[in-house]
Amino acid sequence: MNPIRPYGDTTGDGMVQLSFTLPIAHSKVADGAAVQLANKMGMDPALVVHSKPMGEGFTFFVVYGRVNHLVEPDKVQVVERDYPLLTPKEANAAIKRSLRRRLVVVGACIGTDAHTVGIDAILNIKGFAGEKGLEYYREIKVVNLGAQVSVPQLVDRSLAEKADAVLVSQVVTQRDAHLLNTREMSAAFREAYPAGRQPLLVVGGPRFDEAMSTDLGVDRVFSRGTTPGEVASFIVHRMTDRPTRKAS
Template sequence: MSIIRPYGDTTGDGMVQMSFTLPIPHDKRAEGAAIQLANKMGMDPALVVHAKAMGPDFTFFVVYGPVNHLVDTSKVEVIERDYPLLSPKDANLAIRKGLRRRLTVVGACIGTDAHTVGIDAIMNIKGFAGEKGLEYYRELKVVNLGAQVAVPELVRRAKAEKADAILVSQVVTQREAHVLNTKEMSAAFREAYSEETRPVLVAGGPRFTEAMAGELGVDRVFGRGTTPGEVASYLVDALVTRRKHAPVRRTA
């Protein structure tokens, strides 16, 4: 079946629940405004199942109701993983055979972002979702710079460590800060390095999607739920497997 509708109480009933905040004090008019917005979004009839004042001037709503929209799954476009998942043992072996040295990874939360939970989940040995972090891999040299790292400092440390890959985590998304910070980072590395010597640039965060890599100027984007094993496997693929089979670049 390629045509589907949302499922609520019964198959194909189209029932959807969504939440949002309106800049209006909580009263009957506010609930009416929430229903009007839901109607304009294709939910009709809409029922306000929860409303709560968020200070004197805002109200948070949860609305529930049917939508008429259909989804054609045959037209859904996604970016599939194009590299094999490796165990830590296999990743270490590939690096040792392919590079004959340790692979250096420098990670940081850049800009004013102080949320290290994402970068720590990937890099720290404790890891995430039952997987050990990159520090567990014997053939990886992991340098975690922590939070609120300025882009020039990240570039400086990358050069000092002779980094093969840069991992940047962004959680704060107000005013598109995650996008602007990552674009600044990628531009700085492309200015500081030639294309042949530039480290692989990887961005991650809950509001990123894989399709944003080109927009951000990075080589790979990882979104929510990414595990350390996925990142390690990608680094091996990008820095060992693909480079081994790529033609040698020559300068004039």
């Protein structure tokens, strides 16, 4: 595939739109500072199309301008889905056939994260994007612990429920809290479980990089736009591909 340029008004004109906040009071000087930043980032010309105070001493900007950089799609590396998408009926049948018991999923928002929209969209029966959540699956037992769950609490409940998979949603990302919490979680599960016996660890959130699963010590990372069907299909694929764990 040939290199491509951003599109704004006409094909290949290189025009892009960028938004950011600067710690400076709203003024003409602030607008000039935003243009200066955009210029240093390679936007030339750059135009402030919107600026608005964001509390005392802060201004939010939207800048529109031209860049000369090319994009080479052939060199882009992404995490492709390596498992089939299953309908709820197909997932239930696979679980029943392979595990001969219900598959147990424990979900939570860990640390100080109180944003349950993501975990609820995947777990709750109402689901997301027209797909039912995991509670809808007859052969899946869902334990939703909600928000602000500590890592020790998550590990203890997972052990008590004999969880097959643990789903963690992280929306708060200040100072890379989502990455620190995830690494803490994966380390705690490695310590609490015998080698090769820990549940699947799945994390998700709008600012996760799907390629970071190995670095974070988890089995899968899902980013924005993930649907319940994708998560359910991954868990079922991985669980039915493992040696069957006998029900106790």
